[in-house]
Amino acid sequence: MERFELIVQTLFESNNLTEKQRQILKAAVQLFSEKGYAATSTSEIAKLAQVAEGTIFRHYRTKKELLLAIVGPFMEKIADSYIVNDLTNLLKKDYQRPEDLLSAIIENRRDIIVQFLPLLKIILQELPFHPELREHFLQLISDNMYHRVVEVINDYQQKGMLKKLPPTAIAKFAITNILGHLFTRYVLFPHLEWDDVRDTEQLIQLIMNGIGNSDSKVES
Amino acid sequence: MERFELIVQTLFESNNLTEKQRQILKAAVQLFSEKGYAATSTSEIAKLAQVAEGTIFRHYRTKKELLLAIVGPFMEKIADSYIVNDLTNLLKKDYQRPEDLLSAIIENRRDIIVQFLPLLKIILQELPFHPELREHFLQLISDNMYHRVVEVINDYQQKGMLKKLPPTAIAKFAITNILGHLFTRYVLFPHLEWDDVRDTEQLIQLIMNGIGNSDSKVES
DNA sequence: TATCGAAGTGAGTAATCACTCATTATATGT
DNA sequence: ACATATAATGAGTGATTACTCACTTCGATA
Structure with a gap:
């Protein structure tokens, strides 16, 4: 198909x-x-x-109604079921080391991005021009994802596996790096040659150096 | 004005x-x-x-010629003079610690983004639909910036202040974090309340943990 | 098989699109 | 002051736009 x-x-x-x-x-x-x-x-x-x-x-x-009929369901269904549920499932698995969780999240996010790339492009393009879309998007994130993420980070912090920085700062840092990497990989320069396995490992290591506790640091 | x-x-x-x-x-x-x-x-x-x-x-x-008359000069003049020259000046100052260089780069980039935000929005919007713009953009970066950045990283590595990871990985990591932060700060959620001084400090610390050498690590 | 609502059609609408061109206003050099 | 060139104009171009509507076709039910 x-x-x-x-x-x-x-x-x-x-x-x-x-x-x-x-x-x-x-x-x-x-x-x-x-x-x-x-x-x-x-x-x-x-x-x-x-x-x-x-x-x-x-x-x-109207033409705009057609756009919303595409973008709306995507944001609700995909962002709601795929992203939230999958992330919840990932979190439930209780990965012992945060880097294992990171690795799982990256692979999960990679699949979504690859499959729905055209829809993501449409959303990225139109988000600036439709305030109602932006608010909807923001609300989906803050309502569903924010608390879960902070919870997990708190958990790892209490286990002494993450630095005791503000959870929001840690979350933002991790998300920025994951999305930034996937964006450059699949949106900006998809035609360049990439060594995905090596790149992912390197990225996780760099992120973990940033937020991980030195005691349990990964040796290079 | x-x-x-x-x-x-x-x-x-x-x-x-x-x-x-x-x-x-x-x-x-x-x-x-x-x-x-x-x-x-x-x-x-x-x-x-x-x-x-x-x-x-x-x-x-044509209408497109008007667009190119705006975007072209911006990419040539600004991306060439502002970004390249300013970055070169920053690099020449030989900041002792890489975190000082990072700090200077972030402030410099912040000014450019704030001043030319409308132009950056236009470019971000139109880059996907004009392959010639994309190539021009890519060439500007790879021709002018790539080598200088790698040089500086090498320098810091030999001084033992940066991890001995591939310079490209370090560069990508730092750039991703800086641009990702500024993008979320000024493009995605400019209306949210931000504590710029604290955020910048935190960002630098996280980046340095990722790429800095443990010997000279910043204590939290 | 007859009926009826929904699905699908395509010619037609006014408005707007990027763009042209003959004409007029303005600036410059002598 | 005059000549010449360039800047600016705005009515007008055919093509295209999003959208309408009277009509036909389809499919399920009675």
Whole structure:
């Protein structure tokens, strides 16, 4: 199954969509991610979806509603189920060393980014221009993820495995490095040659040096 | 002087522009950064610049040429003079401790980002859709900055102040953290309350823990 | 098989798009 | 003051935009 089809299917599996509706969503995801929302016309979408232009407006009253019909469910479903649940599962496994948890998180995040890259590009592109999207996004993070992360960090700190810095600073540092790495790897320079195994190991080591307690430091 | 005027003046000080031309560039920078390039019409630009729409096309044959007339000089002048020269000056000062150099770089980068935020937003927005811009950008970095950075890292490593990791890994780690921090600080969540002094100190400490040699480690 | 609501169509809408061009205003050098 | 060039204009261009609507097709149920 091709890329955009997989995205639409994963994202709208619960909804029962018409064949034409799925084609519209698929075409919209592709064109929005390739050309940007504003630079994509509804006639283009209709043409690529092999659908009359009127069919688009039967299901989505405006072009923006089509965008929200794609981005909204992604942020709710994916950001909610994938990210939160998967992260929770990761945290539940009670990795003995924080670096093991880090490693699991990175691999998990890598899969999501690779699979949903086009959707992430759309969101990154449109977030600055739609304040309601930004707030929705922020709320998802602060409501669901923030407390869990702080909890886990506290836990590791009490076990003496993390420096006694403010948990928010540790979280921000780790997230910045993980997302920064994955962003440069898959968004900025995906065509460069990468040694993923080595890079990941190096990244974890650097992060752990930053936040880990010296007593249990990893030897180079 | 207002924000966009300052940007245009700084960027085109050497060129002798007509008053109308400066108004056009100023309006274009504002609208492109606020609404995005594709979502901004030439009639809007003309209206905001208080200029006939034809005047725009007297100076710039197409809308895209207007975009390149803004983004190109920024990348050449600013990225070349500001970033490269300032960084070179920073490096020349031979900061004894790498954390002092880091601190200076962060403050320097902060000023640039704050001053040219609208232009940076335009570039971040349009980079994915203009391969020639991306290559130009990449070349500027790899040609001018890469070697200098590696040199400095080597220097500090030989003085025993940095871990003997590959200089590229150290550079990537430091850059990721600095840009990641400034990005979240000024682009993602500029409206949140920040304690810049404390945050910067904390960031430097975390970075130094990651790459600094344990012998000369900063005590918490 | 008849019925009926939903799905799909495509020609048509006014508005707006980037861009042109003949004309007018302004600046400069002599 | 005059000539010449450049800057600026704004009405006008065809193409394209998001979107509408009267109509046809489809599919399930009775």
